[in-house]
Every structure is written in C-alpha cells, then in structure tokens.
Amino acid sequence: MLATTGAPDSEPQEIPGGPGPAVSVRAVGHSFGELVALERIDLELPAGGVLGIVGPSGCGKSTLLEIVSGLTEPDSGEISILGAAPGPDGRLARSVLMPQRDLLLPWLSALDNAALGLSLGGASRQDARERAGGDFERLGLGGFEQARPQELSGGMRQRVAFLRTLVSGKQVLLLDEPFASLDAITRAETQAWLAGVLAADSHTVLLVTHDVEEALYLSDRVAVLTPRPGRVAATIEVPSPRAPDRAAAVTSTGFVELRERALRLLAGEAA
Amino acid sequence: MRPGRRRSGARSGLRRALAPAALLVGLVAIWELAAQQGVLADLLLTDQGAGGDGDSADFLVPAPSDIAGKLWAERGLLAGDTWVTLTEVLLGFVLALAAGLALAVVIHLSETTRRAVYPLVVASQTIPIVVIAPILVVWFGFGIFPKLLIISLICFFPITVNSYDGLRSVDPDLIKMMRTLGANRLQTLRRAELPWALPFVFSGAKIAVAVAVIGAVFAEWAGADSGLGHLILVSSGELSTALSFAAILVLAAIAICLFALLALLERRIVTWKENPAG
Ligand SMILES: Nc1ncnc2c1ncn2[C@@H]1O[C@H](COP(=O)(O)OP(=O)(O)O)[C@@H](O)[C@H]1O
Numbered sequence: 275m276l277a278t279t280g281a282p283d284s285e286p287q288e289i290p291g292g293p294g295p296a297v298s299v300r301a302v303g304h305s306f307g308e309l310v311a312l313e314r315i316d317l318e319l320p321a322g323g324v325l326g327i328v329g330p331s332g333c334g335k336s337t338l339l340e341i342v343s344g345l346t347e348p349d350s351g352e353i354s355i356l357g358a359a360p361g362p363d364g365r366l367a368r369s370v371l372m373p374q375r376d377l378l379l380p381w382l383s384a385l386d387n388a389a390l391g392l393s394l395g396g397a398s399r400q401d402a403r404e405r406a407g408g409d410f411e412r413l414g415l416g417g418f419e420q421a422r423p424q425e426l427s428g429g430m431r432q433r434v435a436f437l438r439t440l441v442s443g444k445q446v447l448l449l450d451e452p453f454a455s456l457d458a459i460t461r462a463e464t465q466a467w468l469a470g471v472l473a474a475d476s477h478t479v480l481l482v483t484h485d486v487e488e489a490l491y492l493s494d495r496v497a498v499l500t501p502r503p504g505r506v507a508a509t510i511e512v513p514s515p516r517a518p519d520r521a522a523a524v525t526s527t528g529f530v531e532l533r534e535r536a537l538r539l540l541a542g543e544a545a
Numbered sequence: 546m547r548p549g550r551r552r553s554g555a556r557s558g559l560r561r562a563l564a565p566a567a568l569l570v571g572l573v574a575i576w577e578l579a580a581q582q583g584v585l586a587d588l589l590l591t592d593q594g595a596g597g598d599g600d601s602a603d604f605l606v607p608a609p610s611d612i613a614g615k616l617w618a619e620r621g622l623l624a625g626d627t628w629v630t631l632t633e634v635l636l637g638f639v640l641a642l643a644a645g646l647a648l649a650v651v652i653h654l655s656e657t658t659r660r661a662v663y664p665l666v667v668a669s670q671t672i673p674i675v676v677i678a679p680i681l682v683v684w685f686g687f688g689i690f691p692k693l694l695i696i697s698l699i700c701f702f703p704i705t706v707n708s709y710d711g712l713r714s715v716d717p718d719l720i721k722m723m724r725t726l727g728a729n730r731l732q733t734l735r736r737a738e739l740p741w742a743l744p745f746v747f748s749g750a751k752i753a754v755a756v757a758v759i760g761a762v763f764a765e766w767a768g769a770d771s772g773l774g775h776l777i778l779v780s781s782g783e784l785s786t787a788l789s790f791a792a793i794l795v796l797a798a799i800a801i802c803l804f805a806l807l808a809l810l811e812r813r814i815v816t817w818k819e820n821p822a823g
C-alpha cells in the first residue's frame with residue numbers, strides 16, 4: 275500500500291540559496307549548566323522535505339528546535355538554514371518556531387493572533403486577516419475568528435498557533451509537538467490537512483512529536499533520539515509519506531512494520 | 546453570559562458597599578451628636594485648661610450639619626477653588642504619566658540607563674516635598690508651573706516603578722515567540738510588552754491620582770492665591786473650621802472620583818483579565 279500510494283510532490287524542490295541541504299545541523303551540543311541536554315546532533319534536510327524527530331521526553335527535542343530557530347546559540351556545533359551565514363539572525367529570518375505552549379496574545383482575537391506574523395512582516399491589517407482567516411473553516415475554527423484565546427479550548431488554541439506559524443511567511447517551519455493537545459479524531463484530520471498543505475507548497479519542516487504514527491505519516495525521514503543526552507539513535511526512511519488517504523496509509527502493512535521498528539528503537543533496542 | 550455575570554457582580558457589589566456605608570452613617574451620626582452637645586469641644590478645651598462653655602467653642606469641632614451647610618453656602622467659592630486644584634491635579638498627573646511611562650520603557654530597554662537612573666528615581670522620593678515646595682515657588686513664582694512640578698514629582702514614582710515591573714514581568718517565552726515570528730525590538734515592545742504591562746500601569750496610575758491630591762495641597766500651601774489647599778490655609782487661619790472641613794471633603798471626593806474613573810477605564814481596556822488588579 276505504502277509503496278503504491280504516490281505522494282504528490284515529495285521530491286525536493288529547488289531552493290533559493292543554492293543546492294545542498296535546506297537545513298543542516300552539524301555536531302550540535304548544548305548543556306544547561308551541569309546538565310547535558312544534547313550530546314552531538316547531526317541532521318540534514320533537503321528543501322521541501324519533512325524531517326520527523328521523535329524521542330523520549332526530556333531528551334532535548336525542544337532545545338534542538340530552539341537552537342535551529344536562532345533563538346538560542348548552541349555550546350558547540352554549526353547550524354545552517356538555506357545557506358544563511360552563521361549566527362542567529364539568518365536563522366531567525368528564514369525559520370519560524372511553533373513552541374509547545376500556544377502563547378496566544380490574550381488581548382487579540384483568534385484571527386488577529388493567527389495573523390500576527392503577517393502583520394509583523396508589514397502586511398496591512400485587512401490583508402493579514404484575509405490570508406490568516408482563509409483556513410479557519412478547514413481547521414474547524416470557523417465562527418471563532420473574533421473569539422479571545424481564553425474562550426477557546428486547548429485544541430483550538432493550538433490550531434490557531436499552528437496557523438500563525440504556517441502563514442508567517444517563513445520558509446522553514448519548526449514544529450514542536452504541534453498537535454499534542456488535539457483529540458484523536460481532530461488530530462488525524464489535521465494531519466491529513468497538513469499533508470495536503472505540504473504537498474501544495476514548498477515548506478521545509480522539522481516536526482518534533484511524541485506520536486510515532488504522526489511522524490511516520492507526515493515525514494520523509496524520522497530521526498529517533500536517545501534519552502538525555504540526546505543523540506540520533508537511527509534514522510528511518512519513509513517510502514511514501516503524506517498519502518491523501520490517511521486512514522488507509524497508517525493501517526497498511528508497510529506502515530505498521532515501520533512503526534514497530536521505530537517503537538523498538540525508542541525503547542532502546544538496536545534496529 | 547457576560548451581562549449576567551456583570552449584573553450579579555453589580556448586585557454583590559451593592560451588598561458589599563452596604564456595610565461600609567452603614568458604618569460611615571453611624572460615625573457621622575455620633576459625630577453630629579457629640580458636636581451638638583459640645584462634648585468634643587469640652588474635651589479639647591478642658592485639656593488646655595480653659596472653661597468648658599460649649600456654645601463659644603463651636604468653631605473648634607464643626608458638626609457634619611455645619612459642614613454641609615458651609616458646602617452649600619460657599620458653593621461658588623468652593624467651585625472656583627475646586628476647578629483650580631482639579632486642573633493642577635489633572636495636568637500634573639498626565640505629565641507624570643507621560644514621563645513615568647517613557648522612563649519605564651527606557652530603563653526597560655537599556656540596562657545601562659537602568660543602572661544609572663533607577664537609583665535617582667528612588668532617591669527623588671526622599672526629597673521632602675514640604676521643604677522643596679516653597680523653594681520652587683521662589684524660583685518659579687505663584688503660577689501653575691511649580692504646582693505641576695510638585696504634583697508630578699509625587700505621582701511619577703508609583704507610575705514608573707509599576708510600569709517597569711510590568712514590562713519586566715513579561716513571560717520570556719512570549720518574547721521568544723515574537724522574535725521567531727519576525728518581530729524587531731520595537732514591535733515586541735508595542736505588540737507584546739506594553740499590552741502585557743498595561744494592568745501594572747493602571748495600578749501605578751491609581752496610586753498616583755490619590756497622592757496627586759495631597760501634592761496639590763502641599764503645592765498650594767507653599768504659595769498660591771487660589772485652590773482648595775489655599776482655601777484650607779486661609780479658612781483655618783480665620784478659625785472657620787467648617788469651611789476647612791468642607792474643602793477637605795471636596796478634595797477627598799476628587800481623589801475618589803479620579804480613582805474610580807481610572808478603575809472604570811481599566812475594566813474597559815484590560816478586557817482580557819477576569820479580575821483586573823484593584
Ligand atoms: N532553560 C533551561 N534551563 C535548564 N534546563 C533546561 C532548560 N530547558 C530545558 N532544560 C532541560 O534540558 C532537558 C531537555 O529539555 P527539552 O529540550 O525541553 O526536552 P524535550 O523537549 O525533548 O522534552 C530537560 O532535562 C530539561 O529539564
């Protein structure tokens with residue numbers, strides 16, 4: 275099933291900034307005082323690709339995304355995004371991080387929260403609202419445009435935060451457990467919707483999740499990290515990710531085998 | 546849902562206001578009785594060794610009814626002086642708000658400025674206003690300017706300190722979120738930090754309006770030809786205590802009204818907090 279389902283547009287696309295990986299992480303290590311969070315991480319991701327990252331909690335996944343985004347400088351190692359010069363500014367300009375907490379601004383409506391990145395980038399209020407509001411219906415947020423964040427459920431807030439990230443205009447998306455507070459059904463729907471979005475445009479995505487199925491469904495490759503201090507234990511290639519029929523894809527034999535392999539790796543067994 | 550909550554809020558607010566109102570009425574009634582009987586004046590005068598003839602000592606402790614009578618009889622005089630003092634208080638307060646907010650932003654943005662300026666801000670509060678006020682009058686005359694200086698010198702401190710604390714207390718993850726979305730320093734300040742600090746600014750402003758009235762009285766005592774503070778000075782010199790008390794009553798009313806106005810404004814603007822501070 276997996277082998278025959280053709281995923282549209284899973285080929286790496288031409289990138290501004292020349293050939294080579296869109297995101298490359300080389301020998302990155304980071305500590306908080308005595309605590310070594312990341313030991314030595316090497317990752318590479320072509321433009322238009324989706325790299326899933328799974329690992330036990332506390333192994334440094336959020337730390338890694340924050341480093342890649344340019345918000346934190348690592349103790350050691352190098353990160354490059356789309357050929358940006360070393361230093362955080364280039365990474366900040368080319369990527370956007372969706373943190374684990376939704377961090378919506380309580381004084382803005384859901385729509386204005388989703389449009390925040392656009393309006394910071396100089397879009398007019400009207401234009402920003404139109405572009406951010408386009409997907410409200412599809413994400414089950416229709417009718418909640420004017421609601422304040424504190425009137426929304428945790429799952430709805432997370433979808434607003436996701437939309438804010440998606441429409442921010444950045445090329446590289448760094449998603450930290452983006453669907454963690456969604457219920458199972460909404461999560462499956464949102465994953466299928468995201469698969470469609472990623473097929474239609476050229477975003478490059480680093481997707482951290484604790485849900486192995488989510489990682490294997492959405493990613494071209496999945497990196498499994500060891501418990502703290504985080505290292506890449508193994509990388510799993512996914513033959514044909516983001517199939518339009520999600521339910522069929524995740525129950526296919528090939529997928530189930532991949533998932534078992536990933537779970538064994540997570541449990542610390544050799545592949 | 547909202548209006549319902551507000552209505553029941555108003556009702557419980559009324560119930561809560563009942564006890565202090567009853568207490569106030571009780572105290573005023575006791576005061577009235579005691580003053581009518583000359584009890585208070587007798588106490589004061591026997592202390593000083595003078596004879597206890599109730600009628601002749603009326604002026605010492607005016608009864609609430611005397612004060613109310615004066616409020617009405619001298620309403621023209623009081624209205625003029627109220628206008629003068631209110632103008633001073635409002636202008637001084639707005640001046641302090643602008644300066645305090647600006648300074649809070651500057652010391653929030655610049656570590657160096659904070660280290661240089663913050664101790665001076667604190668030190669400015671140790672200046673004895675009573676002593677400095679006459680000097681300012683000597684320098685700047687009887688006009689409104691020295692009064693604005695004195696009032697804003699008093700108001701400025703709670704506004705600056707509270708606003709700065711508000712700016713400082715912003716969730717660091719929120720700042721990171723703004724940065725990753727592409728916000729520059731000024732955008733982060735305007736779109737995230739200032740709205741976040743707004744309830745703190747209101748707290749500072751509410752403290753400031755209350756002390757602004759005291760500042761106005763000090764300023765007018767140091768040198769003025771009108772205003773409620775000036776009226777208190779003149780009337781107590783003439784032993785017209787009822788008029789002094791009437792002026793004090795108006796001053797208290799000004800402070801309460803301005804405070805309530807700010808609280809109302811806060812509830813209107815800071816709609817994202819269930820219970821805005823204060
Ligand atoms: N700012 C910080 N200061 C100190 N320790 C931190 C900080 N951020 C994360 N850590 C620690 O680093 C480790 C990795 O954290 P994190 O990246 O959040 O893991 P994950 O996202 O994989 O659950 C954890 O043990 C966490 O407690």
Ligand SMILES: [Mg+2]
Pocket residue numbers: 335336337374450
């Ligand atoms: Mg995490």
